[in-house]
Amino acid sequence: MSASGKDPTERFSSRVANYVRYRPSYPPAAIDLLQTRCGLGATTVVADVGSGTGILARLLLARGARVFGVEPNDGMRAAAEALLARDTRFRSVKGSAEATTLEPASVDLFVAAQAFHWFKADRARHEALRIARPGAFGALLWNERPPAASAFLTEYEAVVRRHAPEYDQVVGSRAEEASMRAFLGGHMELATFANEQVFDQEGLAGRLMSSSYAPEPGDPEHAPMLAELRQIFDRHACEGKVVFPYVTLVYYGRLKPAR
Numbered sequence: 001m002s003a004s005g006k007d008p009t010e011r012f013s014s015r016v017a018n019y020v021r022y023r024p025s026y027p028p029a030a031i032d033l034l035q036t037r038c039g040l041g042a043t044t045v046v047a048d049v050g051s052g053t054g055i056l057a058r059l060l061l062a063r064g065a066r067v068f069g070v071e072p073n074d075g076m077r078a079a080a081e082a083l084l085a086r087d088t089r090f091r092s093v094k095g096s097a098e099a100t101t102l103e104p105a106s107v108d109l110f111v112a113a114q115a116f117h118w119f120k121a122d123r124a125r126h127e128a129l130r131i132a133r134p135g136a137f138g139a140l141l142w143n144e145r146p147p148a149a150s151a152f153l154t155e156y157e158a159v160v161r162r163h164a165p166e167y168d169q170v171v172g173s174r175a176e177e178a179s180m181r182a183f184l185g186g187h188m189e190l191a192t193f194a195n196e197q198v199f200d201q202e203g204l205a206g207r208l209m210s211s212s213y214a215p216e217p218g219d220p221e222h223a224p225m226l227a228e229l230r231q232i233f234d235r236h237a238c239e240g241k242v243v244f245p246y247v248t249l250v251y252y253g254r255l256k257p258a259r
Contacts, residue, residue, distance in 0.1 A: 015209065015210050015211075015212070016053065016075040016076055016078075016079050018206045018207075018209045018210035019052065019053050019076070019079070019210045020053045020079050020083075021203075021206055021210075022197075022199075022203055022206040022207040022209075022210050023052075023053070023055060023114075023207070023210050024055075024143045024195060024196075024197050024244075024246060025055055025059065026055070026056060026059060026113065026141060026143070026195070026248055027193045027194070027195045027248055029193045030141065030191070030193050030248050030250050031059050031060070031062075031063060033191050033250055033252070034060075034063075034109070034111075034139055034250075034252075035063060037137075037189075037191075037252060038109055038137035038139050038252055039108055039109060039137055040060065040063055040065055040109060041063065041064060041065065042063075042064030042065070043064075044064075044065040044066070044108045044109055045065070045066050045068070045106060045107050045108050045109070046060050046065045046066065046067045046068065046107065046108065046109045046110075046111060047068050047070055047100060047102060047107045047109070047110050047111070047128075047131060048060065048067050048068065048069050048070065048111050048112075048113070049070045049096075049097045049100060049110065049111070049112045049115065049119075049124075049128075050070070050071065050097060050112050050113070050114075050115025050116075050118060050119070051067075051069035051070055051071045051076075051077075051080060051113075051115075052071060052073075052076045052079075052080065052113075052114070052115070053076050053079040053080050053083065054069060054079065054080030054081075054083045054084050054090075055113065056111060056113040056141065057069045057080060057084060057090060058083065058084060060111070061084065061087050061089055061090055064089075065089070065109075066089045066090075066091075067089060067090050067091070068091050068093050068100075068102055068107070069084075069090060069091070069092050069093060070093045070095045070096070070097070070100045070101075070102070071092070071093070071094070071095075072094065072095065072096045074094075077092055077094060080092060097112070097115070097118075097119040097120070097123075097124035097127065097128075098119070098120050098123040098124050098127055099127065100127055100131055102131045103131070104130055104131060105130075105131070105132065105133050105134075106131055106133070107131045107132050107133060107136055108132075108133055108136050108137070109136060109137050109138075109139065110128045110131070110132060110136065110137070110138045110139070110255060111138070111139045111140070111141065112139075112140050112141070113140075113141040113142075114141065114142060114143065114174075116140045116174075116179075116180060116183070117170070117174045117175075117176070119183075121179050121182070121183055124183065125182070125183045128183070128255055129255060129257055132255045135254065136254070136255050137252060137253065137254055137255065138183070138184050138252065138253060138254070138255045139250055139251070139252040140180050140183075140184075140250075140251045140252070141248065141249065141250050141251075142174060142175045142248070142249040142251075143195055143246040143247075143248055144174065144175060144246060144247055144248075144249055145157070145245075145246065145247070146194075146245050146246065146247045147247070149245075150243070150245060151236065152232065152235075152236040152242055152243070152244075153244070153245060155232045155235070155236070156229070156232060156244075159225060159228045159229055159232060160208065160213075160214070160225070162225075162228070163215055163221040163222075163224060163225035163228075164211075164213045164214055164215060164221070164225070165213075166212075166213035167213045169213075170211075170212060170213045171213075175249055175251075177251070180251050184251070184252075184253040184254070184255060184256070185253070185254065185255055185256025185257065186256060187253045187254065187256065188251055188252070188253040189251070189252055189253060190249060190250070190251050190252075191249075191250045191252070192247050192248065192249055192250075193247070193248040193250070194245075194246075194247065194248070195245075195246040195247065195248045196243055196244060196245045196246060197243075197244045197246075198241050198242070198243055198244070199241060199242055199244055200240055200241055201230060201233050201237070201240075204229060204233055204242060204244070205226055205229060205230075207244065208225075208226075208229060
């Protein structure tokens with residue numbers, strides 16, 4: 001259980017609409033990397049684990065792969081099914097990182113986008129090795145705050161910290177390199193790419209409310225948080241928009257059994 005007492009697989013149940021509309025995608029160069037270094041291609045079978053609303057799956061399908069979108073949350077999974085319903089190479093799977101339900105030795109590439117910190121890492125590694133074919137790759141993708149934050153982003157994070165007690169815990173658990181290296185089997189490489197979104201005021205609020213740590217309506221912190229968010233938007237907007245920057249991190253390597 002998380003600090004909120006909520007099952008991690010249910011943390012986004014009330015946030016699906018905002019997740020679909022306002023979460024960032026991944027830059028083409030990051031998907032190019034999966035092609036050149038991790039074997040992504042027209043014959044590749046991919047397990048997209050913690051696949052959410054299908055953000056990454058859509059990009060993988062565009063490169064010709066066959067994708068199993070493994071997602072435990074019913075609302076998130078339904079959103080991906082609606083998005084990708086016409087693509088016969090996509091299969092939606094009710095499962096988790098620890099129990100994907102996929103066949104043994106059936107996957108060429110295991111990916112997780114913005115999801116690894118919710119996994120029970122040891123059990124997820126055992127499951128990944130079970131479904132991986134010999135020589136399969138793993139890749140863990142993240143859209144994170146850039147090391148040199150803009151003035152807007154610095155103020156944005158200050159607002160979130162004041163009103164969302166879980167923020168530091170959730171963010172601090174992401175992209176934890178030792179855990180990811182152990183998951184992949186010891187050898188891991190990192191590639192980074194610039195990424196961004198551009199938001200109007202409504203979009204910025206939607207982006208924040210897509211996050212699992214953001215206080216929701218009814219929480220005493222919700223309205224004050226959004227009021228402060230409007231203030232920083234007004235200070236930093238140019239022609240009614242703000243730029244929300246990211247650095248996309250791709251940690252990757254072959255999935256190797258323990259020696």
